[in-house]
Amino acid sequence: MIQRLCVIGVGLIGGSIACGTRAAGEVGSVVGVDADAANLRAALDSGVIDCAYDNVAEGAADCDLVVIATPVGAIESVLKALRPVWSDSAVYTDVGSTKGNVIAAAERVFGAVPPNFVPGHPIAGAERSGVGAAKRDLYAGKRVILTPLPETRPAAVDAVETLWRCLGARVSHMAPGHHDEVLAATSHLPHVLAFALTAMLGRKDEQDEIFQYAAGGFRDFTRIASSDPAMWRDICLANSGEIVALLELFRAHLEIVESHIKHRSADELFALFTEARDARQRFLDQLEK
Amino acid sequence: MIQRLCVIGVGLIGGSIACGTRAAGEVGSVVGVDADAANLRAALDSGVIDCAYDNVAEGAADCDLVVIATPVGAIESVLKALRPVWSDSAVYTDVGSTKGNVIAAAERVFGAVPPNFVPGHPIAGAERSGVGAAKRDLYAGKRVILTPLPETRPAAVDAVETLWRCLGARVSHMAPGHHDEVLAATSHLPHVLAFALTAMLGRKDEQDEIFQYAAGGFRDFTRIASSDPAMWRDICLANSGEIVALLELFRAHLEIVESHIKHRSADELFALFTEARDARQRFLDQLEK
Known part of the structure; x- marks a missing residue:
């Protein structure tokens, strides 16, 4: 007590x-x-x-x-x-x-x-x-x-x-360093991506009025972009090393996906999207435990 | 009838x-x-x-x-x-x-x-x-x-x-080309990002067991990565031009955010995150209409 x-x-x-x-x-x-x-x-x-x-x-x-x-x-x-x-x-x-x-x-x-x-x-x-x-x-x-x-x-x-x-x-x-590595992946990187995407599309919306054609998937994907900007600025500065490393990795990964789309590599896209869906199912199975 | x-x-x-x-x-x-x-x-x-x-x-x-x-x-x-x-x-x-x-x-x-x-x-x-x-x-x-x-x-x-x-x-x-441009932004790009991130983190999860420390924000952000891989392969191939153009734009945008984090540009990060939060609020206001 x-x-x-x-x-x-x-x-x-x-x-x-x-x-x-x-x-x-x-x-x-x-x-x-x-x-x-x-x-x-x-x-x-x-x-x-x-x-x-x-x-x-x-x-x-x-x-x-x-x-x-x-x-x-x-x-x-x-x-x-x-x-x-x-x-x-x-x-x-x-x-x-x-x-x-x-x-x-x-x-x-x-x-x-x-x-x-x-x-x-x-x-x-x-x-x-x-x-x-x-x-x-x-x-x-x-x-x-x-x-x-x-x-x-x-x-x-x-x-x-x-x-x-x-x-x-x-x-x-957990060791402090491992904590920061894990959270950079599961929380900090997703937040940075959601903020970056929503800001970018917000500029496009001002010009082309795209948001009126966005639906539930977009609402869920961008939910974390409604988080407190000051709090997330501080987190980005506090864990900058891990976040920058993951952003570099993600940009390289994205470049590969972009190349698959550009070169119409249907099998590679299917394999990657299937891998993603299976990984998310593993996450959901653990969340319910 | x-x-x-x-x-x-x-x-x-x-x-x-x-x-x-x-x-x-x-x-x-x-x-x-x-x-x-x-x-x-x-x-x-x-x-x-x-x-x-x-x-x-x-x-x-x-x-x-x-x-x-x-x-x-x-x-x-x-x-x-x-x-x-x-x-x-x-x-x-x-x-x-x-x-x-x-x-x-x-x-x-x-x-x-x-x-x-x-x-x-x-x-x-x-x-x-x-x-x-x-x-x-x-x-x-x-x-x-x-x-x-x-x-x-x-x-x-x-x-x-x-x-x-x-x-x-x-x-x-809508003109067909405009439709494909708008949907690339509000739907196709978010799906590709969610698939790419979830696949990347799925590999990290196999090694470091990170998913057990992911929470509700991650669940919402990755929801669209549970979509049908065959359907999304087909959409990526069908609208490849618009999607590739936006992926390039997004990677460049992300590089700037990464540079702000690396160089500890607190004001720029705060401004960007605030811009994102405001943009999402505009989207939500329209969704409820």
Whole structure:
């Protein structure tokens, strides 16, 4: 049981952690910290948090579990703000979509990653944001990846695992570099492609009015292009190495497909599209497990 | 009112035309033609069609409206089979996803496109196929593009428009070349990207087990990669010029995005992602109209 939980950044992700732990009866009180006064007020008014702070150090003091749920780009400044009140008896974690850069930020701020800081990433979210979108069952059945380092205290890892398990999530461990490689493939690259395609076609739409003839397939394919631009700018910068490597690979792959189409290589196209369909079925089979 | 409707290819698209016209009370009897005996039997048993033929010429004889609802790659051979029984008093149309190649096929078969042939394309469909997936309201509120030529008989165009309107569809006219350009952008390019990405990541999954960490965004983005490989091979070959041109444009566009990420151009990334999100909102606003 968590006595006093501090959630820094009370948006969809942080707000859902607050709601969920309370619904599970696993928390005494919840402290919310947010730079957005209106969002903080909404979190307090709706009972998602018990008390509200706009100051990180004041909010986190005397808490036994501190969750940094800000956008990736803000984590380093949050760690700096936490440093003066960092408590050896508390446990700290984050929910950033990239992990290598969070660990690098912790090293810059503390000299070495503190043994009671457990980097983590819940694979959940939506295009919606803000505490109004928070819900207690956001993490039910979802995956959470923790990327503890060799020097991370096992008791700290246990505390963070317990938090996620009480929210119904399935917890895995991974090396930080592997996390960033996997997520670049399954999340970051698809987002960049969706943003790039939608921007390109948006310009064509202005000229040729093409969107009125787009249908359900286009709606689903471009859904992630409605995601928060600031959040995705930060993720692209935080995991640039992996994303650039995959973009290069994908452009080369696309050039081959283009060549098949240009040279009317029917068998190669059929084989590639069949391979893709089978791969997606493998993904769907795992998603339902 | 159609006296005798012939649907050649009683799958999702053709079967839904048969169900929908019957439900609207706009058809006397429906003749179904299909090369797949099991599918044809299912269409007959479920009452989607009134009589069944495996031979195009026999099925289409004495019908006043003939809809070619086969895959794009089969349309030329269907036109060849229809030629000996082609009736000047009947109206013919198709539902192919590409139009330039259908018109070229008609020119090859007949010397010139017959004035009672109206090329068309309903923008509806799904990953599912076969008559079992057919439903009477598949076209309700959907767009249908007709691409009549200057020599197409106005009465023939009217008959095909009436068919689609009784199914609840919204009918537009377009030049065939413009149709193929628009659909390359909003449908063909997204499908090729989804197939290419899913195949590429499928190989990575076999090595690194990445799919188990993919979530809802990935599921939606790759949904169209579950589409029928043979159908999409045929579409890529039928509209290769437009698709290749857009693939080239997209690869160049992607190279710029890659360069922004590599050079940490935060403002450019934010502007591009914002442009994409705004463009998608324009698309959504139109979809709801």
